[in-house]
Amino acid sequence: WQHPFQNIALKQWALCKCGEIMKYSQGKFICNCGYASKEPLLQGFHDYRLLVYEWITNKQFRSFFNIHNEDVANKMLKRLGFKIEGKTKSRKYLISEDIWLNNRRDLYWNLSEFRD
Numbered sequence: 001w002q003h004p005f006q007n008i009a010l011k012q013w014a015l016c017k018c019g020e021i022m023k024y025s026q027g028k029f030i031c032n033c034g035y036a037s038k039e040p041l042l043q044g045f046h047d048y049r050l051l052v053y054e055w056i057t058n059k060q061f062r063s064f065f066n067i068h069n070e071d072v073a074n075k076m077l078k079r080l081g082f083k084i085e086g087k088t089k090s091r092k093y094l095i096s097e098d099i100w101l102n103n104r105r106d107l108y109w110n111l112s113e114f115r116d
Contacts, residue, residue, distance in 0.1 A: 012063070012064050012065075012066070013044075013064070013065055013066045014029040014040030014041060014043075014044050014065055014066075015040060015043070015044070016029075016031035016033060016035050016040070017035060018031065018033045018035070020032060020033060021066075022035075022040055023066065024065060024066065024067050029041065041065070041076075042099055042100045043100055044064065044065060045080075045095050045099045045100070046095075046099050046100035048064055048095065049095040049097070049099065052064075054094060054095055055085070055092045055093065055094055055095070056077075056092065056093050056095055057091065057092050057093070058070060058073050058074055058077060058091065061073050061076075061077060061093075077093050080093075080099075082094050082095060082096070083096075
């Protein structure tokens with residue numbers, strides 16, 4: 001089985017309401033326009049699940065969201081409560097169908113302590 005969008009160049013990373021790419025810093029995504037939020041993480045996971053695949057690895061997560069710290073990414077993925085399959089290097093996380101709709105409130109509590 002091949003995903004229909006696998007050969008399309010996707011605009012990766014967290015996207016701001018203004019359409020620009022946001023950078024992850026000190027527990028949230030920040031845009032050059034001044035907007036800062038944690039919600040682009042959920043929207044990005046939602047988009048990734050729809051356009052790429054329902055499973056994501058730490059490496060894919062860091063690449064997609066432009067997060068450089070592997071430990072921070074690992075803690076974020078664990079805090080989101082995804083179903084986990086595999087161990088260490090082969091570990092992957094199942095992005096739930098309702099990631100964006102049902103987790104918005106909890107995101108602010110669960111990720112508040114992670115800084116890069």
